Amino acid sequence: MQFRTQIPISKSNSPIDYNSKILSVGSCFAENMAEKFDYFKFQNETNPFGIIFNPVSIEKLFSRVCKEEWFQEKDVFFHNERWHSFEVHSDLSNADRQELLETLNKAISETNKKIKEATHIIITFGTSWIYRNLESAEVTANCHKVPQKKFSKELLPIEVIQKSIQNTIDLIQTLNPNINFIFTISPVRHIKDGFVENQLSKSHLFTALHQVLKIHNSQFTIHNYFPSYEIMMDELRDYRFYNEDMLHPNQIAIDYIWKLFSENYISEESISTMQEVDEIQKSLRHRSFNPESEQHQKFLAKLQQKINLLGEKLPHIKF
Template identity: 40%
Template sequence: MTNYLFRTPVELAPSQQKITYKDKIMMLGSCFSENIGKQLHEAFFQVDVNPFGVLYNPLSISLSLERLIENKGFSRSDIFECQCLWHSFFHSSSFSDVSPEKTLSNIQARFDESCSFLKNTDFLLLTFGTAWVFEDRKTQTVVSNCHKLPSQHFNRRRLSIEEIVEHYTLLIAQLQQLNPSLHLIFTVSPIRHWKDGAHENNLSKSILLLSIEELQKKFKNVDYFPAYEIQMDELRDYRFYASDMLHPSETAINYIWEKFSDTYFSEKTKQIKQRLEMLREKMNHRPLHPNSPEYVSFLQQIELEKNNILNEYPFLKERIKDVNSRN
């Protein structure tokens, strides 16, 4: 019988730049970056995910990074009130609050953390979601979130390849000056933006893909991870989508995460990751009978494994301690 393969695998060569447990990783972009960021966090990596909240278009991402590079914080003039909440056009609604002071406090605290983190980041992962942007008609600047303001406040347009490449050529030069050892990994979100239909979605994604290709040609420290292609080709069946038929399912996200791990982690890193994930699973266990001899023995085993890991990798101490504090 012929051995048929009923899918088209996306072949990936292992990256020359390997992510280790000593590295710092920053991620900005669409909600797909949140998915992979969560996986990295749960695997005990040092990761800072979306300090401005979810960002969908390349210009919002570049403007946010420019503010971090320049350490250009936020003031009262950067926020506005709408429907009893105070918002920022640079941030998602997760930062919004009924109090302007609290909104600014939330924004600035997160900003300060990420300013410091970026200077020492080893890998910067940027996920482009769409080439469409909304511009504030008053200021002619691209906004990251419209916060449900009426459409007449904004102009909507599609970015060109040239515009994206021009912005990122300047941005990457700034990043290299701030942090010469920084390595960039670009991805295009596999989440389809269906509001304008299938054809417009494909045009938008094509602009993003071609822009990244141009940046790869210009910079040696720029890499591309094909999350979009894995979802569209290797996982094209609708069983790999959520119920809205647009977002990847949990199974798909886990599969892409494994592909990412195979590409950017060495065998040693994968071994450490496996041990840490097993330790986390044990530490998160909730017993029916916490005073039983069996559970006391189980806790002793956890403590022994934790000490063994810390003896081998003492730099993981704070990260394991963080799990303890949440249990």
């Protein structure tokens, strides 16, 4: 008997392996997946400009990166004793204006290089709702607790999102025409916008993204779509799979979604290496009752031997 429906997932034609170089960008769910990539020691870079939720802000950052348009003094502002940019997350904000500009421009330079070297890029869209700065008329990636009266709140039309996603693909492909795209919609619900408004927001993302994928994939340019939202809403449709806020997937849900991702988007040859890495990670977290004992010293020597053997096969893996 089947007690739940399961989401069918197509296997990737260009799976990720331990030689792959991955760039992950987007909402907080991108960070959840990136933690898994980091744990299993894949070559992964995540959100160099912090968490970004809406497709227009993601496009704007890729435009800066791909064209190497540096941040200047006019692109930052002072608020609550820190310098910020409306184009990036508050994690990058700084008490020193020059330091902020240097950090942002270093991120542009390094991300430009990462895109050129990357084999896969994973983009996670979170919302269609945006805040527009009334003074500049620009879409903001983060409001940095500036009073809400300074912004208008808008729902991006499907056509605007579709064009934005297409522009993002075009920009990235100018630097790296061979890169593999993986798109997903974040399973995190943005209830602050309202329950109906959240559904409307996600539906705009779905419609726009699938229109883009339909055009590309009909031209034999296969861009993959991973159904993380559908897995959360359908296979895991129970509040026991959520954090206490009842909005974000908990660790069980993240582990399950990762399991489905790895089964379909990671090469079969890499699974055994992932198991080796997992064993080492668990051993490194082991705490001995008697660290000086002969038994523990043997355990450490054996563990180091495993690390060395793996390092010989894959030199980029460091513990």
